[in-house]
Amino acid sequence: MVLLLLTAIAANAQQSPPITLKELLNRVNQKAPQLLTDSAAILIRKAQAAEVHNNWLPNLWLNYQADIGTSNNVIGPYFGYGLVPSSTSGVHNTNVTTAASTNLGIAELEWEIYNFGAYKAANKVANSEITVEQNQFAESKYSLQAYTISNYLLLLRLQDFASIQYRDIQRTQEILRSIRSLAISGVKAGVDTSLAQAELSKARLNYIEVNNQLKQVQLQISAVTGVPYQSIIPDSTVEMALINQPAAYLFPMDTVNHPLINFYKSVYQNSLQQEDLVKKEYNPKILFQAATWGRGSSISPSDQYNALSTGYGFQRSDYLVGFGISYNLFDLRRRQLKLRTQKANTDYDIKKLQEQQILLSNSASQADVEMQTALDRLKEIPNQLNAANAGYRQQLSLYRNGLSNIIDLDAALNILYRAETDYMQAKYDYANALFQKAITENQVNSILNLLK
Numbered sequence: 001m002v003l004l005l006l007t008a009i010a011a012n013a014q015q016s017p018p019i020t021l022k023e024l025l026n027r028v029n030q031k032a033p034q035l036l037t038d039s040a041a042i043l044i045r046k047a048q049a050a051e052v053h054n055n056w057l058p059n060l061w062l063n064y065q066a067d068i069g070t071s072n073n074v075i076g077p078y079f080g081y082g083l084v085p086s087s088t089s090g091v092h093n094t095n096v097t098t099a100a101s102t103n104l105g106i107a108e109l110e111w112e113i114y115n116f117g118a119y120k121a122a123n124k125v126a127n128s129e130i131t132v133e134q135n136q137f138a139e140s141k142y143s144l145q146a147y148t149i150s151n152y153l154l155l156l157r158l159q160d161f162a163s164i165q166y167r168d169i170q171r172t173q174e175i176l177r178s179i180r181s182l183a184i185s186g187v188k189a190g191v192d193t194s195l196a197q198a199e200l201s202k203a204r205l206n207y208i209e210v211n212n213q214l215k216q217v218q219l220q221i222s223a224v225t226g227v228p229y230q231s232i233i234p235d236s237t238v239e240m241a242l243i244n245q246p247a248a249y250l251f252p253m254d255t256v257n258h259p260l261i262n263f264y265k266s267v268y269q270n271s272l273q274q275e276d277l278v279k280k281e282y283n284p285k286i287l288f289q290a291a292t293w294g295r296g297s298s299i300s301p302s303d304q305y306n307a308l309s310t311g312y313g314f315q316r317s318d319y320l321v322g323f324g325i326s327y328n329l330f331d332l333r334r335r336q337l338k339l340r341t342q343k344a345n346t347d348y349d350i351k352k353l354q355e356q357q358i359l360l361s362n363s364a365s366q367a368d369v370e371m372q373t374a375l376d377r378l379k380e381i382p383n384q385l386n387a388a389n390a391g392y393r394q395q396l397s398l399y400r401n402g403l404s405n406i407i408d409l410d411a412a413l414n415i416l417y418r419a420e421t422d423y424m425q426a427k428y429d430y431a432n433a434l435f436q437k438a439i440t441e442n443q444v445n446s447i448l449n450l451l452k
Contacts, residue, residue: 099308297315364440388415
């Protein structure tokens with residue numbers, strides 16, 4: 001029954017058409033939740049930039065009020081805090097408690113028409129923040145592609161491993177049938193049957209565990225692609241297609257346009273723009289100001305208190321236009337302190353960029369070493385595999401003829417199993433090192449173009 005179940009699983013896997021790596025990467029670009037979130041962040045930065053670009057707009061306040069109250073003023077200066085009583089009339093000899101009505105309408109314009117480059121610097125910072133967000137999006141996309149490639153190769157490895165486990169089950173069942181036949185005829189002891197059954201059970205458990213790991217990886221890929229995990233069957237020809245093209249790794253390193261490097265470059269450029277903004281945001285400000293206003297009062301010019309209704313409606317109007325300059329001398333110290341902090345951030349960002357460039361270079365060298373080691377393994381492993389297969393067949397034949405024992409046969413079976421897993425691992429190591437080199441050197445498309 002277990003054999004039939006395993007056969008059915010294998011048959012279903014064969015019926016599902018394999019999905020190529022290119023197809024999966026395209027789905028990542030379209031469906032990955034992280035990329036959808038990052039694309040929304042770009043829109044936020046663009047909206048913030050539009051807000052900064054409109055900082056040059058003037059302020060135009062329109063104010064109107066209608067009031068009732070007394071008007072007793074005294075001579076003397078004061079600081080204005082909020083609402084201050086009118087001081088436009090003379091001072092009474094006595095305290096007057098008669099109510100008066102007034103109204104006041106004001107239109108006031110204030111426009112910071114020039115600030116010695118602060119507007120331009122702020123716009124550059126806003127644009128550079130958009131660039132940072134866009135490069136972060138590109139880096140996130142590249143990282144997700146690397147994540148998908150890594151899991152796709154792991155899926156290939158587990159698929160090969162499942163095939164090895166399946167063949168191990170078949171070989172163990174073959175041994176068990178031979179043991180039972182020999183035990184019935186009295187050639188072998190019955191204990192050999194128990195040992196073979198234990199090995200068969202272990203092989204079945206290994207197969208179940210491998211299939212569980214395979215499904216877990218399928219689920220991880222499904223989470224970033226939106227493809228149902230049951231449909232994620234890797235193309236088993238990928239590894240051999242890459243192995244059969246020895247010049248696959250002879251591509252130039254492209255760190256100039258690498259998404260990770262571009263991101264850190266944009267962060268560094270943004271920090272430089274921030275420095276420029278700090279230098280200019282404390283510059284003097286040239287202001288254009290204009291105001292016009294109208295007033296009415298129930299108090300006549302001869303200081304007579306008329307009916308309250310006469311105080312509404314404008315009786316006098318004025319205007320005022322002028323230019324002004326504003327500068328806070330203590331901003332010199334503030335600019336110095338803030339610029340020192342920003343320069344420290346810039347220094348950190350350039351060091352972070354240099355660190356990433358070194359890490360990429362080291363990763364490329366490490367991938368070269370791993371790839372060469374995998375190539376050396378691939379050259380030697382066929383000898384191990386052929387010898388192990390021949391040794392197993394010889395031991396099985398000797399055992400069937402009563403010339404060997406179960407221990408020797410089990411040892412030959414384990415040697416064959418190890419040779420097959422070593423071959424599987426060598427193929428995976430080569431493909432993984434090749435893609436890691438391509439990811440590090442920004443040449444993933446060059447490798448994908450080799451896969452039909």
